[in-house]
Amino acid sequence: MLFHVSARLEYAVRFSSTLILNVHVQHNESQSIVTEQFGVEPVVPLEHFSVPGSDNRFVRLETGDAKSLTVSYAATVDCDHDILPTRNLEELPVGEIPPEVIPYLFPSRYCQSDKLARLAWDLFGKLPTPHDRVTGIVDWIHNNVEYLSGSTDSGTSAYDTVTQRTGVCRDFAHLGIALCRALNIPARYFTGYSYQLDPPDFHALFEAYLGGRWALFDATRLAPLNGLVRIGSGRDAADAAVATIFGGVSTRLSKVECKLGEGQNFTPLDRGDLTRAAVALETNTDATPEA
Incomplete structure (x- = not known):
C-alpha cells in the first residue's frame, strides 16, 4: 500500500x-x-x-x-502490512523468546510493568490465549481510560494513567505495553504516520510479540491498523520521541499528513476483523535496544 x-x-x-x-x-x-x-x-x-x-x-x-x-x-x-491469523499466534514461553526480544519484557521509564503485575493478572491472566490477553488489555484501556487532549504531559507514565484514567495516544500505548510485559508478553512502543487519523497528527500505539511476530495494537481505536507508516519503535517514548529538545525551544506549529497514494484501494480493518486476525508492520527482529 x-x-x-x-x-x-x-x-x-x-x-x-x-x-x-x-x-x-x-x-x-x-x-x-x-x-x-x-x-x-x-x-x-x-x-x-x-x-x-x-x-x-x-x-x-x-x-x-x-x-x-x-x-x-x-x-x-x-x-506491506501482514495479516496474521490469530490461530498462528501461539503461546511463547519466556524460555523460548529470542534473546534480542527479551529487553522488551523489562520495566522501562514510562512502562512500570512491575508495579502493574497484580492488576494485569487479576484482569487478564485467566484469558485463554496470549492474543486474547492483549486484546483484553486493549479493550479494557479503551473502555476505562478517557482520551483527553492536554490531560497529561511528557512525564506521565503508565502507572499515572491507571490512576488518572485520562490520556492521549502516547499514554494509551505506554499502559498497553506495561500490562503486556506484566503478563510476560514482550511489548514495544510504535510511533508513526497514520492514514484516516482525525485530526491528523503523529500517532503512538504499541506492538506485542506473539507467536514469533510483532503485532500492532491501538487502544485509542482512532485509526485503522493497516493504514500505518512506521517512524520509530523502542521500549517506550524515550526511545522514539518525535522531538527531543535541549535548550530554549517551543513549538509554534505541528502539521502532519498521511494520504493514500494514487490508484490505491484501501479497506480499513475494524474491531470485528481484529478478533480473527492481527496486523504486523515489522522491522528487523534482531534490533536490540541499547542498555
Missing part, C-alpha cells in the same frame, strides 16, 4: 539549543521509501544518524543564532 506522508514543524528559539528529531520513516523489510525530502529553514548545522541496534532515523539540529526554525519532511512509502 502506497502512502504520501509529510510533516511541517515550526519552532520559536529563545537561545542557542539542540533538537533531536525523529520524523523520517523507517526503511526495512516492510517499508520501502520511494521518494523522500527533508529541509530546514534557515540553514543550520545538522547531522543524520541512527543508534546502533535500531532502525530509527534521527536528525540532530544546532539552532545557533536562529530565532525560529521550520522543519519540512515528505516521503512516499510503500508499506
Whole structure:
C-alpha cells in the first residue's frame, strides 16, 4: 500500500539549543521509501544518524543564532502490512523468546510493568490465549481510560494513567505495553504516520510479540491498523520521541499528513476483523535496544 506522508514543524528559539528529531520513516523489510525530502529553514548545522541496534532515523539540529526554525519532511512509502491469523499466534514461553526480544519484557521509564503485575493478572491472566490477553488489555484501556487532549504531559507514565484514567495516544500505548510485559508478553512502543487519523497528527500505539511476530495494537481505536507508516519503535517514548529538545525551544506549529497514494484501494480493518486476525508492520527482529 502506497502512502504520501509529510510533516511541517515550526519552532520559536529563545537561545542557542539542540533538537533531536525523529520524523523520517523507517526503511526495512516492510517499508520501502520511494521518494523522500527533508529541509530546514534557515540553514543550520545538522547531522543524520541512527543508534546502533535500531532502525530509527534521527536528525540532530544546532539552532545557533536562529530565532525560529521550520522543519519540512515528505516521503512516499510503500508499506506491506501482514495479516496474521490469530490461530498462528501461539503461546511463547519466556524460555523460548529470542534473546534480542527479551529487553522488551523489562520495566522501562514510562512502562512500570512491575508495579502493574497484580492488576494485569487479576484482569487478564485467566484469558485463554496470549492474543486474547492483549486484546483484553486493549479493550479494557479503551473502555476505562478517557482520551483527553492536554490531560497529561511528557512525564506521565503508565502507572499515572491507571490512576488518572485520562490520556492521549502516547499514554494509551505506554499502559498497553506495561500490562503486556506484566503478563510476560514482550511489548514495544510504535510511533508513526497514520492514514484516516482525525485530526491528523503523529500517532503512538504499541506492538506485542506473539507467536514469533510483532503485532500492532491501538487502544485509542482512532485509526485503522493497516493504514500505518512506521517512524520509530523502542521500549517506550524515550526511545522514539518525535522531538527531543535541549535548550530554549517551543513549538509554534505541528502539521502532519498521511494520504493514500494514487490508484490505491484501501479497506480499513475494524474491531470485528481484529478478533480473527492481527496486523504486523515489522522491522528487523534482531534490533536490540541499547542498555
